[in-house]
Amino acid sequence: MEKRISVAPMMGQTDRHFRYMISLMAKDVRLYTPMIHAEAIVNSSNNFIKRENGYQKKVGIQIAGNDPNVVVRAATIIEQHNYNEINLNIGCPSERVQNCSVGVALMKQPKLVADIVKHLAKVTSLPISIKSRIGVDDYDDYEFLYDFIDQTSSAGCDHFIIHARKAILKGLNPKENRTIPPLDYQRVRQIKDDFSSLRVEVNGEIDSIEKIKSQLKIFDGVMIGRESYKNPFFLAEVQDHFFKNKTKLSKYDFMIKMIDYIEREAEGGASVHLITRHMTQLFKGTNGAKEWRNLIGGNSSHKKDLKSLINEILVFMDDREEILV
Numbered sequence: 001m002e003k004r005i006s007v008a009p010m011m012g013q014t015d016r017h018f019r020y021m022i023s024l025m026a027k028d029v030r031l032y033t034p035m036i037h038a039e040a041i042v043n044s045s046n047n048f049i050k051r052e053n054g055y056q057k058k059v060g061i062q063i064a065g066n067d068p069n070v071v072v073r074a075a076t077i078i079e080q081h082n083y084n085e086i087n088l089n090i091g092c093p094s095e096r097v098q099n100c101s102v103g104v105a106l107m108k109q110p111k112l113v114a115d116i117v118k119h120l121a122k123v124t125s126l127p128i129s130i131k132s133r134i135g136v137d138d139y140d141d142y143e144f145l146y147d148f149i150d151q152t153s154s155a156g157c158d159h160f161i162i163h164a165r166k167a168i169l170k171g172l173n174p175k176e177n178r179t180i181p182p183l184d185y186q187r188v189r190q191i192k193d194d195f196s197s198l199r200v201e202v203n204g205e206i207d208s209i210e211k212i213k214s215q216l217k218i219f220d221g222v223m224i225g226r227e228s229y230k231n232p233f234f235l236a237e238v239q240d241h242f243f244k245n246k247t248k249l250s251k252y253d254f255m256i257k258m259i260d261y262i263e264r265e266a267e268g269g270a271s272v273h274l275i276t277r278h279m280t281q282l283f284k285g286t287n288g289a290k291e292w293r294n295l296i297g298g299n300s301s302h303k304k305d306l307k308s309l310i311n312e313i314l315v316f317m318d319d320r321e322e323i324l325v
């Protein structure tokens with residue numbers, strides 16, 4: 001099975017602008033939209049998900065839903081656009097999501113998830129995957145996870161991305177649910193051992209080349225979340241380390257491409273701030289980091305007209321050649 005490396009869906013972060021930026025530096029790293037409610041896809045015009053990934057590299061779309069009919073209707077719309085996978089969110093612990101009984105709450109209803117998969121598989125030719133946790137609340141033993149994977153894979157899902165910690169629905173907020181329940185990669189490994197024909201990708205605090213290397217010896221893929229956002233150039237390193245196609249762009253060329261993109265998008269009516277906000281962390285750890293953050297971070301890019309902003313970026317690039325190799 002071909003090994004995969006992907007960037008995790010992250011609401012408020014992995015939007016189309018961020019994904020464009022990552023696709024410039026890491027062509028073979030797979031990307032996903034943040035979670036989108038199936039209802040929102042069905043109830044808004046087609047333009048919404050066309051715009052979400054129009055004219056960019058194909059990506060997976062992550063959807064949330066608990067009604068097989070709505071999910072099926074969403075899938076028929078998704079099929080017409082630029083997506084290469086439908087990923088079901090069975091891992092999100094946020095209260096808003098719980099109130100709609102989707103996300104990780106659905107792990108407690110494997111029959112319903114299996115039903116959704118069965119209906120989906122009938123109507124879509126796109127690969128279907130599930131992103132889940134290893135458990136939820138008191139449903140946290142291996143038998144529970146085994147049964148969840150067994151039922152949903154029998155229904156037609158052969159690709160699982162598992163965040164290697166359980167979620168606690170009452171008492172922990174989403175951020176705490178990404179740090180407090182302990183990681184248990186071994187639990188995910190047991191799933192790979194017991195379901196060897198399934199594609200099993202592991203997620204949770206994978207933030208170095210060494211960790212990716214060791215997890216890829218066991219799993220079919222790794223999914224990288226927070227580190228991708230905190231340190232986007234890490235993904236260029238990942239590309240160069242794990243794929244044949246090397247990132248040929250220098251950081252300087254990358255910046256020129258981003259400037260072109262900002263100009264193109266601004267012409268089309270996009271808010272420049274929504275692009276530059278993803279670029280704030282680019283030079284973290286270098287001697288230009290502070291200057292760069294002052295130039296582009298917070299509200300500063302809001303306040304400038306486009307021409308002055310781009311001029312300032314170009315001056316920064318000339319002054320700081322040494323960090324743009």
Ligand SMILES: Cc1cc2nc3c(=O)[nH]c(=O)nc-3n(C[C@H](O)[C@H](O)[C@H](O)COP(=O)(O)O)c2cc1C
Pocket residue numbers: 008009010011012013034035062089091092131163178203204205206223224225226227
């Ligand atoms: C800001 C933020 C938003 C997130 N939004 C989503 C989401 O929309 N869908 C999802 O499945 N997981 C979401 N997650 C969880 C990540 O996909 C990932 O599972 C989690 O961060 C663990 O991976 P990491 O330790 O590599 O960050 C989000 C995480 C963060 C930090």
